[in-house]
Amino acid sequence: MNFERVIIIRDKTRLEQLIERFNSKAQAKFYIERSEGNFGYYEIEHDTFYQSLNKIQKTISKRLKYKVIDRSFLPTYIFTEQDLVLAIGQDGLVANTAKYVNGLPIIGVNPDSERYDGVLLKHTPDDLSTVIKNVLKGEYATKQVTMAKAVLNDGQTLLAFNDFYIGADSHVSSRYDIEFKGKKERQSSSGVIVSTGAGSTGWLSSIFNMKNNIIGHSTVSERENRAQMDWGDNKLVFVVREPFLSKVTQTNIGFGIITKKQTLKIESNMPTKGVIFSDGIESDFLNFNSGSHVEIGIADEKANLII
Known part of the structure; x- marks a missing residue:
């Protein structure tokens, strides 16, 4: 395949979902801490995700164009054969992505190896440069899933x-x-x-x-x-x-x-x-x-x- 760009699929972090629910980070923090929860855990998880996402974007930009789309747009987004699909998140994001990309190869990237098991996330932001290089040369293998x-x-x-x-x-x-x-x-x-x-x-x-x-x-x-x-x-x-x-x-x-x-x-x-x-x-x-x-x-x- 002659890939021309990478489509990065991502989901909202749990902190972003909390902010949407409570309208502001301050209100979200107040609710979690009032319930004796650890708001700092959400902040660390959020920061780790964005560190990984930024590293991925920098790596890809050296070789290909890219576009980031939210998981919610998957059912309506039109993929082409020139798209290389990359899912960054938890395993469920890879599973959900696979249903909408018409068999296109998917790179699953684990943004937070300390938190996510990553059964479907075979790669990390650190090894992505090598993965992209091999894919563009056609030197890669895929695991087919029924x-x-x-x-x-x-x-x-x-x-x-x-x-x-x-x-x-x-x-x-x-x-x-x-x-x-x-x-x-x-x-x-x-x-x-x-x-x-x-x-x-x-x-x-x-x-x-x-x-x-x-x-x-x-x-x-x-x-x-x-x-x-x-x-x-x-x-x-x-x-x-x-x-x-x-x-x-x-x-x-x-x-x-x-x-x-x-x-x-x-x-x-x-x-x-x-x-x-x-x-x-x-x-x-x-x-x-x-x-x-x-x-x-x-x-x-x-x-x-x-x-």
């Missing part, structure tokens, strides 16, 4: 890097008809989770942990063998959370493997407040109320993380 795709009967679509949640947007029961491998039944549950390989160590693993605790076999080896998948595997796992057996609802379809040839279909029976959340981001969702049908399968798009 994503999930939800398609509604009205044509709306949504991608997931880690997982989908299909169900009610609150703690009331989720009601729907589920169809898998030619079998169909009506269910009432706490919703359905569909996980990719990248997400298998997150929400999906917690469901297996709960199951293992119930049956008394909460061993590390069993959890890993059942819950984890390689990021590039062309398969997804779905699990029904807490299905309820009644005169009109069944519990026979509770777990399955989604492949290129085998999708999962769900029809909503929720008059209101039915949703499909992507990657746990409440602003990244589709309404899923009565009359809506969704088909969950493997996305043709792959996320490409520069390693």
